[in-house]
Amino acid sequence: MQRPTYGQSPPLHHPVPQHVSTVPQLRSPPPLTSQPQGHGYDGSPYPQQQQQAPPGGNMFAQYGNFMNDPTAQIATQFGQTAFRQGQDYLEKNVNRLVNVSALKHYFNVTNSYVINKLFLVLFPWRHKPWTRRQASEVGAGGGQEAWFYLPPRDDINSPDMYIPVMSIVTYVFLRTLFAGFRGEFEPQLFGSVATIAIVMMILEILALRIGCYLLNISNQSQLLDLMAYSGYKFVGVIVTIAVSEIFNGGKGTGGWVGWTLFVYTCLANSLFLMRSLKYVLLPENNNTNHGPMQTMHPLDSRAKRSQRTQFLFAYSYPVQALLMWILCRP
Numbered sequence: 001m002q003r004p005t006y007g008q009s010p011p012l013h014h015p016v017p018q019h020v021s022t023v024p025q026l027r028s029p030p031p032l033t034s035q036p037q038g039h040g041y042d043g044s045p046y047p048q049q050q051q052q053a054p055p056g057g058n059m060f061a062q063y064g065n066f067m068n069d070p071t072a073q074i075a076t077q078f079g080q081t082a083f084r085q086g087q088d089y090l091e092k093n094v095n096r097l098v099n100v101s102a103l104k105h106y107f108n109v110t111n112s113y114v115i116n117k118l119f120l121v122l123f124p125w126r127h128k129p130w131t132r133r134q135a136s137e138v139g140a141g142g143g144q145e146a147w148f149y150l151p152p153r154d155d156i157n158s159p160d161m162y163i164p165v166m167s168i169v170t171y172v173f174l175r176t177l178f179a180g181f182r183g184e185f186e187p188q189l190f191g192s193v194a195t196i197a198i199v200m201m202i203l204e205i206l207a208l209r210i211g212c213y214l215l216n217i218s219n220q221s222q223l224l225d226l227m228a229y230s231g232y233k234f235v236g237v238i239v240t241i242a243v244s245e246i247f248n249g250g251k252g253t254g255g256w257v258g259w260t261l262f263v264y265t266c267l268a269n270s271l272f273l274m275r276s277l278k279y280v281l282l283p284e285n286n287n288t289n290h291g292p293m294q295t296m297h298p299l300d301s302r303a304k305r306s307q308r309t310q311f312l313f314a315y316s317y318p319v320q321a322l323l324m325w326i327l328c329r330p
Contacts, residue, residue: 106161106228108151116156117163121235121272122265130275132157157276161224164231168197171234171241171327178245178330197234200323204230207319211311215304217281225280229273233320236265237327253328262328266321274316281312 120127133155136147152160175193179185208226212218244258253262282305 102224103161105149105151106159106224108153109160109162110153113153113156113160114163117152117160118235120156121163121232122239122268124268124272124275127275130157130278132279159225159228159276161228161231164228164234167231167234167238168194168201171197171238174238174241178241181245197327200326201227201230204319204323208315211315212281215281215308215311217308222280229277232272233269233324234327236269237324240265240324240328253330258328262324266324269324270316270320273320274312277312277316281308 133150134147135150136145149155149158152158152162172190172194176185176189179189205223205226208230209223212222240258240261241253243261244253244255247257248255
C-alpha cells in the first residue's frame, strides 16, 4: 500500500526578535595568588573589606570597658565572697555529720587492690595474715609518736568503701535487669530494690553499734569500718544471682546451682568477716600501746572476751546468712 502524496508545504518562517538584548560577557576570576597577612581566611580571590581597629588596639572598645566598670567589680567581689562563705558553711556542716578527711581514707584504692580484694572476699580460705598494717609518724617538733592504719591501696586487709558502694549499685541494676528479662520490669523497681538494700545495711550497722555498746567495745574508726564490712556481702550476692540466673534461664536463683553458690558465698563471706572484724571486736591484749588497735584493756575478764567471740560468730554466720538469703530472693 502506497502512501498518498500531498502538495508542497509552505516554507517555515522563524520569528524575528523585535528588541535586541546584549548578553554580558562572562569573565573567569583571576588566578589564586598568595595572599598577604590580613586577608580573609576563606580563600576568596576577591579583596575583602577589613575591619579597622579603633585607636588603642582594643577590638571590643565599642562595647565599653565592662570589666573596669566599678559596678561590675563590686558585683564580682560580692559573688566571690558569697561563694567562699557558702563553701565554708557547707564544709563545717558536712564535717559535723561525717568526717570527710577520714572518709577519703576508705576510697584511697587502686585497680590492683580492687582485684585482690574481690579475690580475697570470694576465696578467703588460705589467706594469711589478717592483721592490718600500721605505720607511725612523729609529731611536729619531735612530739609524741602517733600510730595509724595504712590506706587500702597499701594494705589488702584494710577495709574500703569503694567496693561496697559499687557492689550496691551493681546489685540494684542486676536485679532490675533480670526482672526485665522475666517481663516484670517497672521503673519503681530501682527505688524499691535500692531502699531494701540500704535499709538492711542501716539496721545491720545499728545492731552492730548496739552490740558494741553493750560489750563495751570502742574503736577510733569503728563506725566507718563497720559500714565498709557490711557492704562486702553484696559481692557474694551478685555472684550468686548472676550465675544462677544464667544457668536457670532467668527463672530465679533456685535449683541446685543457686543453692550451691549461695552456700559457698555465704560461708566465704562469713569467714572473711570473722577474720577481718577480729581486730575490732577481739583486739590483741598486750601492754604496748600500738595505736588504734589497742582497744581492749589488758585486765578484761575472760568472760567478756567469750561474750565478744560469741557476738562476732553470731554476726558473721547466722545474721549474714539471713541477710544474704533476703537479698538473693527474686
